[in-house]
Amino acid sequence: xxxxxxxxxxxxxxxxxxxxxxxxxxxxxxxxxxxxxxxxxxxxxxxxxxxxxxxxxxxxxxxxxxxxxxxxxxxxxxxxxxxxxxxxxxxxxxxxxxxxxxxxxxxxxxxxxxxxxxxxxxxxxxxxxxxxxxxxxxxxxxxxxxxxxxxxxxxxxxxxxxxxxxxxxxxxxxxxxxxxxxxxxxxxxxxxxxxxxxxxxxxxxxxxxxxxxxxxxxxxxxxxxxxxxxxxxxxxxxxxxxxxxxxxxxxxxxxxxxxxxxxxxxxxxxxxxxxxxxxxxxxxxxxxxxxxxxxxxxxxxxxxxxxxxxxxxxxxxxxxxxxxxxxxxxxx
Amino acid sequence: xxxxxxxxxxxxxxxxxxxxxxxxxxxxxxxxxxxxxxxxxxxxxxxxxxxxxxxxxxxxxxxxxxxxxxxxxxxxxxxxxxxxxxxxxxxxxxxxxxxxxxxxxxxxxxxxxxxxxxxxxxxxxxxxxxxxxxxxxxxxxxxxxxxxxxxxxxxxxxxxxxxxxxxxxxxxxxxxxxxxxxxxxxxxxxxxxxxxxxxxxxxxxxxxxxxxxxxxxxxxxxxxxxxxxxxxxxxxxxxxxxxxxxxxxxxxxxxxxxxxxxxxxxxxxxxxxxxxxxxxxxxxxxxxxxxxxxxxxxxxxxxxxxxxxxxxxxxxxxxxxxxxxxxxxxxx
Numbered sequence: 001x002x003x004x005x006x007x008x009x010x011x012x013x014x015x016x017x018x019x020x021x022x023x024x025x026x027x028x029x030x031x032x033x034x035x036x037x038x039x040x041x042x043x044x045x046x047x048x049x050x051x052x053x054x055x056x057x058x059x060x061x062x063x064x065x066x067x068x069x070x071x072x073x074x075x076x077x078x079x080x081x082x083x084x085x086x087x088x089x090x091x092x093x094x095x096x097x098x099x100x101x102x103x104x105x106x107x108x109x110x111x112x113x114x115x116x117x118x119x120x121x122x123x124x125x126x127x128x129x130x131x132x133x134x135x136x137x138x139x140x141x142x143x144x145x146x147x148x149x150x151x152x153x154x155x156x157x158x159x160x161x162x163x164x165x166x167x168x169x170x171x172x173x174x175x176x177x178x179x180x181x182x183x184x185x186x187x188x189x190x191x192x193x194x195x196x197x198x199x200x201x202x203x204x205x206x207x208x209x210x211x212x213x214x215x216x217x218x219x220x221x222x223x224x225x226x227x228x229x230x231x232x233x234x235x236x237x238x239x240x241x242x243x244x245x246x247x248x249x250x251x252x253x254x255x256x257x258x259x260x261x262x263x264x265x266x267x268x269x270x271x272x273x274x275x276x277x278x279x280x281x282x283x284x285x286x287x288x289x290x291x292x293x294x295x296x297x298x299x300x301x302x303x304x305x306x307x308x309x310x311x312x313x314x315x316x317x318x319x320x321x322x323x324x325x326x327x328x329x330x331x332x
Numbered sequence: 333x334x335x336x337x338x339x340x341x342x343x344x345x346x347x348x349x350x351x352x353x354x355x356x357x358x359x360x361x362x363x364x365x366x367x368x369x370x371x372x373x374x375x376x377x378x379x380x381x382x383x384x385x386x387x388x389x390x391x392x393x394x395x396x397x398x399x400x401x402x403x404x405x406x407x408x409x410x411x412x413x414x415x416x417x418x419x420x421x422x423x424x425x426x427x428x429x430x431x432x433x434x435x436x437x438x439x440x441x442x443x444x445x446x447x448x449x450x451x452x453x454x455x456x457x458x459x460x461x462x463x464x465x466x467x468x469x470x471x472x473x474x475x476x477x478x479x480x481x482x483x484x485x486x487x488x489x490x491x492x493x494x495x496x497x498x499x500x501x502x503x504x505x506x507x508x509x510x511x512x513x514x515x516x517x518x519x520x521x522x523x524x525x526x527x528x529x530x531x532x533x534x535x536x537x538x539x540x541x542x543x544x545x546x547x548x549x550x551x552x553x554x555x556x557x558x559x560x561x562x563x564x565x566x567x568x569x570x571x572x573x574x575x576x577x578x579x580x581x582x583x584x585x586x587x588x589x590x591x592x593x594x595x596x597x598x599x600x601x602x603x604x605x606x607x608x609x610x611x612x613x614x615x616x617x618x619x620x621x622x623x624x625x626x627x628x629x630x631x632x633x634x635x636x637x638x639x640x641x642x643x644x645x646x647x648x649x650x651x652x653x654x655x656x657x658x659x660x661x662x663x664x
Contacts, residue, residue, distance in 0.1 A: 222437065223432060223434050223437040223438040224437065224438050224439055224440045224441075226393070226432070226438070227430075227432055227438040227439075227500070227503075228440075229393055229424070230391055230393060230424055230425065230429065230430035230432075230513075231424060231425030231429065231430075231452055231455070231503060231504070232420075232421045232422060232423065232424030232425035232426055232455060232456065233421070233425070233451075233455055234418075234421055234455075237455070241451075242440055245442045245443075246440070246441065246442055
């Protein structure tokens with residue numbers, strides 16, 4: 001190498017030798033002292049992304065309204081949902097909507113969505129119907145998600161025979177048309193809201209089991225699972241604390257979209273007379289009861305249908321938005 | 333046992349085979365290793381020579397279709413190969429720890445760095461989460477992370493490679509293990525960070541007195557870090573000596589070739605030394621020395637026995653073992 005004072009430049013350090021020797025007192029050369037940005041968790045990030053997406057925002061607002069309506073139903077509804085008004089007021093079955101503001105005669109009692117076939121206030125029934133619809137939708141999905149997650153985790157993590165057994169049973173369930181299977185289950189268990197919810201849960205379990213299983217298969221191969229094993233973490237802890245949280249994203253999306261389907265199926269079962277029992281206000285059964293009066297009393301079919309659509313649409317928009325917001329592949 | 337064998341870890345005649353559809357891959361074939369307390373043993377060799385499988389075997393983490401077929405592993409005089417799964421879980425991370433090549437992907441993306449370190453305390457010392465988190469911050473400071481309180485709240489994706497490796501080291505050392513297996517701990521990092529991490533490992537070794545098995549293909553790292561070096565080739569140890577001796581007087585033709593193929597900074601050569609040929613297929617190994625087909629010394633010395641019988645790993649000088657016919661008596 002070239003010595004000091006040499007005329008030949010050092011090819012590695014043309015501008016002269018770099019300073020070497022001990023560092024000045026207090027120098028921190030670890031290079032990691034840069035100021036850190038505030039950290040934000042996965043869900044906080046997801047929510048921020050969600051509120052940036054127009055369709056997800058609309059979905060959230062629609063769903064929020066629906067939830068508020070369901071919670072404050074007694075305050076909003078002017079009548080009891082099962083209260084028969086015939087003989088108490090000057091109303092007849094299937095009276096069209098009467099709104100004083102829009103020129104309805106003041107002598108007549110106000111019913112903004114009219115009267116149903118049994119002489120009850122349609123608006124009040126619609127308001128209370130939101131409770132059944134939400135509870136049934138979310139409840140049946142919750143049960144299905146719990147069962148599907150458990151089965152998917154077991155199948156994905158242990159593989160082999162357990163995987164085969166579980167997934168073939170799921171395939172059999174999927175092979176049935178879902179509504180027919182639900183009807184069959186209700187026929188065995190008996191009619192009623194709880195049974196209808198359970199039937200829908202059973203029918204939709206395979207979807208969640210598949211989603212969780214495929215997520216587990218991906219997560220299982222990750223380096224951090226191997227690292228956990230090397231640190232002596234037990235299998236059950238790896239399943240619940242490592243694999244499950246990392247598989248949650250597709251599950252959340254699937255579940256949100258699943259609520260929309262469940263709401264529709266509850267309505268369909270009620271429409272067929274297999275869901276909630278008659279006096280209870282439920283959109284599907286309200287629709288079914290008046291389906292022959294589409295032309296004479298269109299409001300009794302139109303508004304329950306609209307309500308179902310509102311509910312389904314809000315969950316679908318939200319689910320779509322969640323899918324984009326939680327997708328780590330999309331870099332923003 | 334411990335009276336006659338004062339070594340911390342003693343691996344005898346360890347063989348780990350992979351039973352694949354194409355045949356039995358003898359990834360590790362009769363490996364003997366000794367490591368004492370506070371010692372750094374370098375395990376070098378090219379890709380696929382069985383370095384990593386050896387380390388995984390020590391922790392009994394060989395996954396399907398691999399299997400430890402023979403040998404014994406004594407850790408502090410206890411046989412590890414006959415321990416139950418639960419006993420092994422208690423040892424991993426507590427008394428023997430491991431760090432991996434890809435630091436970022438070896439951390440769980442859904443938990444903060446501090447939480448992941450705290451969990452080690454939770455698993456192995458039954459500490460409460462809060463106490464664990466406090467100790468995690470201590471540990472982060474100890475591995476040279478600035479602003480450890482803040483960094484404990486960081487998620488893995490917010491860490492650089494060097495920082496993630498520091499976190500991994502903090503996790504591995506949290507429970508104060510006696511043996512740390514470092515599988516290519518700096519391969520994924522750039523050179524300056526590499527130096528920092530190696531420095532840190534050396535310093536922690538001095539502080540905590542644990543032994544380190546350093547697995548690498550980088551001879552520079554070995555020369556700088558290790559007290560003793562074992563060179564692996566095709567599932568076997570071919571040479572073992574103290575670091576100084578090995579680099580000053582390599583004996584096995586493979587080791588000579590390895591050292592010759594390292595470029596030296598500041599000098600230019602027309603050609604880098606290359607070891608001709610490829611690593612033999614581990615499924616059906618030819619008889620004789622595994623290196624015979626690539627060995628210049630065999631041709632130069634016209635040794636016929638190399639392709640017939642495999643030499644033993646013999647001590648040719650004090651504390652210098654070589655597996656080569658050049659240095660041992662050829663049976664007639």
